[in-house]
Amino acid sequence: MTPGITWYDILGVLPGSTQEQIQSAYESRASLLRPNLLAGAASPVLTAASRAQCLLDEGGSVLGDPRSRRRYDEAVGIRRSGGGLSPPVSIASEPGSDFDYVPGISAAAALGVLMELSEWLAPRPAHRPTGIEVPDVRGLFFSVCREIVGRLDLRLATVRLTDHPMPVDGLVVSQSPRPPAKVRRGAELTIQVWHPSNRSC
Numbered sequence: 001m002t003p004g005i006t007w008y009d010i011l012g013v014l015p016g017s018t019q020e021q022i023q024s025a026y027e028s029r030a031s032l033l034r035p036n037l038l039a040g041a042a043s044p045v046l047t048a049a050s051r052a053q054c055l056l057d058e059g060g061s062v063l064g065d066p067r068s069r070r071r072y073d074e075a076v077g078i079r080r081s082g083g084g085l086s087p088p089v090s091i092a093s094e095p096g097s098d099f100d101y102v103p104g105i106s107a108a109a110a111l112g113v114l115m116e117l118s119e120w121l122a123p124r125p126a127h128r129p130t131g132i133e134v135p136d137v138r139g140l141f142f143s144v145c146r147e148i149v150g151r152l153d154l155r156l157a158t159v160r161l162t163d164h165p166m167p168v169d170g171l172v173v174s175q176s177p178r179p180p181a182k183v184r185r186g187a188e189l190t191i192q193v194w195h196p197s198n199r200s201c
Contacts (some may be wrong), residue, residue: 004151005135006076007059009144015078019066026060029141032168037196045161045194048173051139131182134175134189142170142193153185158193165195 008015011025033049033056041049063069073079132152137145142158149156161173170193177183 005140005144005148006078007062007072009147010055010059010140011063012141012144013063015073019064022060022063026056026064029169030056032141032171032196037166041194044173044192045171048139048171048194052141052171055139131184131187134177134179134181134183136179137172137175137189137191140172142172142191145172145191149189154183155186155188157188157190159190160195161192162195162197164198166198168195170195 008017011022011029013022013025017025030053033053038046038049061068062072070079132154134154135148135152137148140148146156160170162170172191173194174192176190183189
């Protein structure tokens with residue numbers, strides 16, 4: 001799965017959601033991938049739907065079991081094991097720190113010079129990254145894709161593949177550019193989105 005995308009994103013729930021809310025979100029999204037809704041869909045749509053189902057199944061498995069959910073939350077930094085707050089850390093501006101600070105204007109000026117000098121002497125990477133890596137959003141539902149793309153400050157251009165779509169969340173079938181391309185913030189990501197057809201139209 002693309003870094004920065006959590007199983008909570010995939011299921012469209014918040015980390016504080018109950019087990020019932022997670023199960024309900026799983027069932028709601030999986031219902032959009034039923035074979036009768038996919039009947040007659042093009043091959044790229046079926047590929048995206050298969051990927052979406054795999055992602056939903058994995059996310060449902062991880063978050064559906066309280067123990068595996070707890071381990072996952074700790075691994076991604078949503079929750080800490082052991083409970084409680086982290087132990088206090090001594091900071092230079094706090095009483096009891098190990099930093100010998102001599103009050104006065106000259107000491108403050110010297111400290112400022114030292115801080116500027118340390119920043120100037122700090123090692124710099126040989127080359128700065130030229131952009132952000134495009135996330136792989138194929139097989140994600142449109143609402144999830146929009147959330148992730150928004151976090152990265154990319155612009156989203158959408159091409160709808162269904163003439164008379166059902167009023168449900170669409171499925172991202174294709175994207176341009178594709179990963180592992182790198183783009184600047186504010187660049188455009190074009191996606192093709194499929195919805196089940198509203199056959200009554």
